[in-house]
Amino acid sequence: MRPDTIRAGVIGWPISHSLSPRLHGYWLREHGIDGTYEAIAVEPGTLETRLREMAEEGFAGLNATIPHKEALLAAADVADDNASRIGAANTAVFNDGRIEVSNTDGFGFIENLRQSAPDHDFRRPALVIGAGGAARAIVVSLLDAGATAVLIANRTAERAAEVARTFEGVEAVPWEQRAGACRDAGLVVNTTSLGMAGNPPLDLALGDLPPNALVTDIVYNPLETPLLSAAKARGNPTVDGLGMLLHQARPGFEAWFGVLPDVTDELRAHVLAELAT
Numbered sequence: 001m002r003p004d005t006i007r008a009g010v011i012g013w014p015i016s017h018s019l020s021p022r023l024h025g026y027w028l029r030e031h032g033i034d035g036t037y038e039a040i041a042v043e044p045g046t047l048e049t050r051l052r053e054m055a056e057e058g059f060a061g062l063n064a065t066i067p068h069k070e071a072l073l074a075a076a077d078v079a080d081d082n083a084s085r086i087g088a089a090n091t092a093v094f095n096d097g098r099i100e101v102s103n104t105d106g107f108g109f110i111e112n113l114r115q116s117a118p119d120h121d122f123r124r125p126a127l128v129i130g131a132g133g134a135a136r137a138i139v140v141s142l143l144d145a146g147a148t149a150v151l152i153a154n155r156t157a158e159r160a161a162e163v164a165r166t167f168e169g170v171e172a173v174p175w176e177q178r179a180g181a182c183r184d185a186g187l188v189v190n191t192t193s194l195g196m197a198g199n200p201p202l203d204l205a206l207g208d209l210p211p212n213a214l215v216t217d218i219v220y221n222p223l224e225t226p227l228l229s230a231a232k233a234r235g236n237p238t239v240d241g242l243g244m245l246l247h248q249a250r251p252g253f254e255a256w257f258g259v260l261p262d263v264t265d266e267l268r269a270h271v272l273a274e275l276a277t
């Protein structure tokens with residue numbers, strides 16, 4: 001590596017299946033940038049030490065994925081408002097040895113819908129299924145985008161109740177009443193891993209959903225989850241989850257490499273080719 005090469009990467013445990021090196025590698029080539037983006041296995045419990053080492057080694061910054069998102073926030077010297085509200089961070093910039101973190105998952109979620117469903121009105125009420133870290137990021141982004149109401153349903157009721165207590169404008173609905181909660185929804189989001197290859201599908205009856213409500217999933221393998229198939233079959237507009245992964249990566253790339261990259265059909269195809277292997 002030449003001394004001027006800008007280094008970034010993604011840390012996780014395990015990390016071998018991450019698609020991030022492929023997508024950042026595409027953007028680096030597209031923009032002719034002298035940079036690298038590596039997948040780095042970091043064992044839980046060693047994060048803070050490894051972060052300081054990587055800052056010393058000259059890394060510009062990092063993405064963090066499971067299980068490091070909460071620990072990255074805890075290790076940060078500075079956190080942006082989103083990361084603090086969500087309680088987790090996925091992007092770090094090393095600035096003169098200081099670790100500055102942000103959470104771009106909600107940005108990725110909203111930008112994916114803006115690009116793929118430009119007619120969607122974000123003021124419409126949303127129904128969020130699941131109450132984990134991804135759900136918190138999505139709830140915050142929907143409130144910021146102007147949602148007039150956000151309903152949240154989760155198998156473990158207490159986790160949904162906690163999200164509702166934390167964020168004004170969010171109401172928890174019992175898991176058993178999730179189908180009925182579709183009645184007033186303009187947007188339905190699955191934030192659980194249900195529907196992912198190898199997992200059972202999300203069990204959500206869509207009979208009460210308005211025909212023009214948008215249905216989206218954070219699962220992108222397969223691209224068309226059983227939830228999206230069911231929504232399509234009854235004529236609802238749908239957006240798959242791959243675009244959220246691609247869009248959440250853009251702010252980090254801009255911070256480290258100096259260019260805000262685009263999400264194009266070619267990039268999608270390039271990343272999908274790896275999913276297919």
Ligand code: ATR
Pocket residue numbers: 129130131132133134135154155156159191192193194
């Ligand atoms: P993340 O932080 O990535 O969102 P997580 O915190 O493990 O991941 O959250 C996963 C979500 O999927 C949770 O809402 C979880 O529901 P519980 O809080 O009840 O565990 C949901 N989930 C996972 N498997 C599920 C299943 N079989 N049925 C219903 N919900 C499920």
